[in-house]
Amino acid sequence: MISNGTSKTVVKLHVNGETRDVMIRSADTLLETLREQLGLTGAKRACQNGDCGACTVLVNGEPMHACLSLSIETVNQPIMTIEGLRNSSIQQEFVDKWAIQCGYCTPGFILNCHALANKRPDADDETIEEWMQSNLCRCTGYQEIKEAVKSVLQNHKNDSAS
Amino acid sequence: MMENPWFSVGKPEHRIDAVAKAAGAVRYTADYSVPGILHAKLATSTQAHAKIKSIDVTESWKVPGVRAIITGKIFPFHIGPILADRPPLAFEKVRYYGEPLAIVVADHEYQAKRAADLIKVEYEPLQVVNSVREAFKTDAPLIHENSGQYMKIISNVYPVQGTNIGSHIKIRKGDFIKAWENCEYKVKETYSFNLSDHAAIEPRCVRVEINPTGKVVVHSTTQSPFTIKKVLNQFFNIDVGNIIVHVPMIGGAFGGKGTVQLEPLAYLASKAVGGKMVKLEYDREEDLITAPGHIGLEATIALGTNKSGKLMAGQYTYLIDSGAYTDQAAGITRAAAIDCTGPYNIANVWCDSYCMYTNHPYATSFRGYAHPELTFAVERTMDQLAKIIHMDPVELRTINAIKPGNSSPTRTTLNASNIGDVSKCIERAKELINWNEGARKETAEGMIRAKGISTFWKTSTTATNAQSGAILKFEPDGSVNLSCAAIEIGQGTKTILAQMVAERLKMDINKVHVTMEVNTQTDPHQWRTVASSTTFLAGRAVMNAADDAIAQLKRTASIALQCSMEDLEIGGGRVYLKPSPEYGVKIEDIALGYKFPNGHAVEGQVVGHGRYIQRHLTPMDKDTGFGKPGPWWSVGTQAIEVEWNPKDCTYKILKALTVLDGGKIINPMTAVQQMRGGMYLGLSFASHEGFQFGTDGTVLNPQLRTYQLMRFGDQPADYIVDFIETPAADGPYGARGIGEYGVIGMAGALANALSRAAQIELNHLPLLPEQIWNVRKEFKNDSV
Known part of the structure; x- marks a missing residue:
């Protein structure tokens, strides 16, 4: 028989402020573990090659491709998925600016934007573009997404100024 | 008439699925x-x-x-x-x-x-057949040895045994041969692009x-x-x-x-x-x-005009690369013939549309169903023809624009209801892109700014019995559930249908609950969610169901209010007497039947049912193409402005413009979303996409890393969308279809803009800077 790394270990993952037990193989990606064991399906499986960003989650506040991260690498690090983000300004902006159509790329884009607003609140157009190029959207044509991101950054600026 | 305070049609109602999608709470099939x-x-x-x-x-x-x-x-x-x-x-x-x-x-x-x-x-x-041209040769290796024996599922498909022709559709209208001889100006050019993909996320x-x-x-x-x-x-x-x-x-689906x-x-x-x-x-x-992708194409178009630039004759040869199997490419072959001319009035038309087998991945429907593809070829030809006649390309389109009273290539007579206003679309687009300020300019930095225009039409070749149904089931709080098998693929169809329910029942849209998931056991039959046909088919079914529900509500109310049904009106969650609106009954009190004070009850739950089926459509005649393929044509004009760098042939898309006549627009914001998204898809296809094949027919770029598509930042700096709303008499509230239309003219408009910028003829996609550079090199060599 071909064993193919089937042995599993229980580890703890810190997801959305909770500590959760998961049983993983060494080869399991964070995307598989989040989706299949924790039911956190907001992270989407769309290319499994780091090309489309639909699986984006935040690890230590940094946007990461969950399809290219091994679950074992994220033990002891705070992980945030779209399910952990509630009533945020970026989510509201995506709704208000009509930046959502099929919704499949939306969680990845929103988490990437959220991290951008936190890490680079003064981001200029070039920086926004550089960050957003890691995510693909096939429905919108990007204009509405751009408006949503810029609006959030502007709101952040206004908030910190007042 | 009293104004309806609950109007919803024509209002930018928010999408009913947006909040759940922003929360990542929607579960898709794989979830x-x-x-x-x-x-x-x-x-x-x-x-x-x-x-x-x-x-x-x-x-x-x-x-x-x-x-x-x-x-x-x-x-x-x-x-x-x-x-x-x-x-x-x-x-x-x-x-x-x-x-x-x-x-x-x-x-x-x-x-x-x-x-x-x-x-x-x-x-x-x-031996591998690696292009439609190779496939068409008489001595080409056969991909299907017994294609003549395959079972036909629909009538309009004609495989030719002993060749790689999976189907051949003909249009013979007027006398092309004679008309061509008498033309003053003539042009004949060939266009091509490889198969590509939908790449839904x-x-x-x-x-x-x-x-x-x-x-x-x-x-x-x-x-x-x-x-x-x-x-x-x-x-x-x-x-x-x-x-x-x-x-x-x-x-996301895009036909795939x-x-x-x-x-x-x-x-x-x-x-x-x-x-x-x-x-x-x-x-x-x-x-x-x-999985099946987007067709490839090699098209040859010949157009001829009289002295004043009026189109007299058109010949169209479409070799559609359907890959290894015909799938929907056989239907696309038919659709390409049906609308082969683009929205121009031409009396003498000869079209041969071939569905060609090759050893490429097979192709199926792609948003636009033959129209983005044929429009690229037609619109490039129009620009080259304008050059030969020394006529402004917009003017050439204007004088040839098809209109009520003309007939389509399949000889359907057009009237004010079944076709939108092509001339008005051209005129508005010309204005919005500032065509008169000049179509080509050099900037102080040595960049070239150029514009390109493209006009298009499309009818939907649905099954002749394509249909839809809807059920409206009332809740004891007066709200209503809509079940309909139209699928939410991102286009916003469920929101549009909710708006029509709210409008018809004159109720708050927040009281319309739409089942987002489809279940074929409980939802009425729906042909498919394709062909920009859902607002039309499901919309009519929904209106029909609303009328049924209104009749039931009035019947129950007439018992409760002891009056005749004719005296009743519905609106604002009540059924009331027309002459004394204060006298009425709340829908919540009759949704599950009416209960008298003594406990007796009558009627029961209000369940409205509605349906709609296509009317008077026919298949095409095998030899001439004669027939009525679709219910209406939506039409439009698109334009592009680019800034092109003559040093390295790179370019930026400054403006992308769509003026569409899709009849009444039900939701102006979702309609704009559809147009922008369509423009993006068309531009991504035209500028970046395509499979690269090895000499052995292998696909060299089967990943999103190597199969490049437009990313954030590549999109036009400015999207401009405008609507002309010529109503369709039989559309719901006058609506025609719009879902696919943003895509259709983009490849033609971009190629026209870049051809004008580089002063060469760009007839092959995708329009990568390298491609432009290569064509320019050939042009220079030719002119030396």
Whole structure:
């Protein structure tokens, strides 16, 4: 028989402020573990090659491709998925600016934007573009997404100024 | 008439699915997991054209967790939506790189994948047909040796035995040969592009189980749940009533999820494990090349005018690269013929539209269904013709624009209701792109700014009996549930239908609950969610259902209010007396029947039912194309402004513009979303996309890393969208279709703008800077 790394270990993952037990193989990606064991399906499986960003989650506040991260690498690090983000300004902006159509790329884009607003609140157009190029959207044509991101950054600026 | 305070049609109501999608709470097909579910993986062909000598699965069985392995021998028959020419699993030979050869079912997906990788296939390579031009040659190797024997599923498909022609559709209108001889100005050019892909962000996925009573339960990423039932019935002998298809929301489709590929595979896989639930989820690479993509094309167009530039004769030869199987490409071949001229009035038309077999991945419907493709060729020809006549290209389009009283290539007579206003679209677009300020300018920095324009039309070639149904079921709080099998693929259809319900019932849209998921057992029949036909078909059904519900509400209210039904009006959640609106009854008090104070009750739940079916459509005549293919044409004009760098041939898209006449616009914001998204898709296709083929027919770029599409920042700096709203008399509230239209003119407009910028003729896609550079080099060499 071909064993193919089937042995599993229980580890703890810190997801959305909770500590959760998961049983993983060494080869399991964070995307598989989040989706299949924790039911956190907001992270989407769309290319499994780091090309489309639909699986984006935040690890230590940094946007990461969950399809290219091994679950074992994220033990002891705070992980945030779209399910952990509630009533945020970026989510509201995506709704208000009509930046959502099929919704499949939306969680990845929103988490990437959220991290951008936190890490680079003064981001200029070039920086926004550089960050957003890691995510693909096939429905919108990007204009509405751009408006949503810029609006959030502007709101952040206004908030910190007042 | 009193103004309706609850109006919803024409209002930018927010999408009813946006909040859940922003929260990541929507579950798509692949997001459901069931303990004990088995996973299927495919072994696919590594050759583009070869005989299968043997398939050895010995090593695969050694992988733990493997429950079944099946090959083409299990089902050696052909299936297909138009012509049954495709075995679900290849047997005897493979016809494209990536074709399914075997399925492994295992406990875990990684086990199935590992086992599929270990399947050993011995091939005997055959000569590869790597382009439509090669395929068309009389001595070309045959991809289908017995195409004449394939079963026809619809009437308008004509495979030619002993050739690689999967279908040939003809238009013969007027006397082209004589008219051509008498033309003053003539142009004839050839255009081409390779096959490409839809690349919806959600890859295709399906779950199938067969329960012990014989019911086949399918959950799928599909635009066509009732077609899945038809296919499983037609080719697998399962009673239609025993097949139940569930469809949650879909993560983008663009036509790619309109045909049936995964479901029969997953059905065979489930059958092989005693009917247990099996999930088949495509990897991106499979979604790109194993699943059907977007056609390739080689088109030759000849146009001739009289002295004043009036089009007198048009000849169109479309060689459509359908890849290894005809699938929907056979229907696209037909659609390309039906609208071959673009929206121009030409009395003498000759069109040969060929569906060509090649050893490429096969093609299916793509947003626009032949129209973005033919429009690229037609609109490039119009610009080149304008140059020959020394006429402004916008002027050439204006004087030839088709209008009521003219007839289409299939000789359908056009009237003010069935076609939008082409001239008005051209005029508005000309204004919005500032055409009169000049179509080509050099900036102070040495960049070239140039504009390109493109005019288009499209009718929807639905089945002649395409239909939709709707059910409105009232709740005791006066709200209403809408069930309809229109699928939410991102286009916002559920929101549009809710608006029509609210408008008709004069109620708050927040009291309209739309079932987002489709279940073929409980929802009425719907042809498919394709062809920009849903607002029209499902919209009419929904209005019909609302009228039925209104009649029922009035009947119950007439008993409660002791008056005749004729005296009653509905609105604001009440049924009331027209002459004394203060006297009435709340819908919540009659939704489940009316109860008198003494306890007696009458009527019962209000359940409205409605339906709509296409009227007076016909197939086409085999020899001349005569027929009525669709209910109406939406029309439009698009324009592009680019800034092109003559040093390195790179460019930026400054403006992308659409003026569409799609009849009444139900929701101006979702309509703009559809146009912008369509423009993006058309521009991405025109500027970046296409499969690259090796000399052996292998696909060299089957990943989103190498199959490039437009990313954030590549999009136009400015999208401009405007609507002309010439009403369609039979559309719901005067609406025609709009879903596909943003895509249609983009390739033509971009190619026209860049050709003008570089002062060369760019007739091949995609318009990568390297392509422009190469063409310019050839032009320079020619002129030396």
